[in-house]
Amino acid sequence: MKKELKGQIIESISAQLQKYPNFYVTDIAGLNAGQTSKLRRECFNAGIELSVVKNTLFAHVLKGLENEEIKSLEETLVGNTAIMYTQVPSAPGKLIKKLQKEGFSKPVVKGAFVQECVFIGEDKLDALASIKTKEELIGDIIALLQSPVQRVVSALENASEGKGEDEKIGSAKPAAAPAEKPAEEPAAAPAEAPAEEPAAAPAEPAAAPAEEPAAEAPAAE
Numbered sequence: 001m002k003k004e005l006k007g008q009i010i011e012s013i014s015a016q017l018q019k020y021p022n023f024y025v026t027d028i029a030g031l032n033a034g035q036t037s038k039l040r041r042e043c044f045n046a047g048i049e050l051s052v053v054k055n056t057l058f059a060h061v062l063k064g065l066e067n068e069e070i071k072s073l074e075e076t077l078v079g080n081t082a083i084m085y086t087q088v089p090s091a092p093g094k095l096i097k098k099l100q101k102e103g104f105s106k107p108v109v110k111g112a113f114v115q116e117c118v119f120i121g122e123d124k125l126d127a128l129a130s131i132k133t134k135e136e137l138i139g140d141i142i143a144l145l146q147s148p149v150q151r152v153v154s155a156l157e158n159a160s161e162g163k164g165e166d167e168k169i170g171s172a173k174p175a176a177a178p179a180e181k182p183a184e185e186p187a188a189a190p191a192e193a194p195a196e197e198p199a200a201a202p203a204e205p206a207a208a209p210a211e212e213p214a215a216e217a218p219a220a221e
Contacts, residue, residue, distance in 0.1 A: 027079060027107060029106065035106075046091045048086045070113050090129050092128070
């Protein structure tokens with residue numbers, strides 16, 4: 001490869017690393033034409049830029065970076081190497097897992113630089129696929145902070161609604177209770193017949209007036 005061409009490739013890789021804060025070092029060797037076409041299409045739809053690179057040229061770019069940790073990815077530059085550049089840290093990981101479920105044996109993750117952290121090894125795929133963006137993490141934190149407040153507001157609303165219902169119930173006139181049938185007074189006992197007074201004894205007949213003696217006739221001279 002001519003020196004000028006190498007220089008252009010190195011500049012292109014450097015530009016990609018400046019444009020995208022995250023990248024995966026993968027192996028896509030062995031995919032047939034149809035699988036490669038599907039992979040590129042899926043990458044495009046997910047906002048991932050896929051680029052096959054020469055190990056020596058990519059290593060040269062890594063050596064020129066100020067980040068010392070990222071240089072440890074040089075050990076992954078063995079065999080076939082394709083770089084997946086991305087703005088969303090978990091996007092390539094999720095895509096690779098999706099393709100694996102569909103029967104793809106590749107891509108295989110050899111390493112990654114995500115959110116300023118280095119990951120090395122295929123066993124890091126699950127961790128990479130679950131990484132959240134800073135915006136997502138901030139959203140989760142805000143949701144956690146708001147959760148207690150929402151519970152308090154919800155409790156107050158429920159209490160207010162309950163109070164309103166109580167007031168409605170209290171202000172409503174109670175339905176008139178059915179008039180109780182007056183207890184029947186016990187039937188008056190039949191009046192006892194007044195005791196008969198003993199019949200008055202028959203009055204004794206009035207004593208006949210004593211007969212005055214008849215006046216004596218004048219004696220004859």
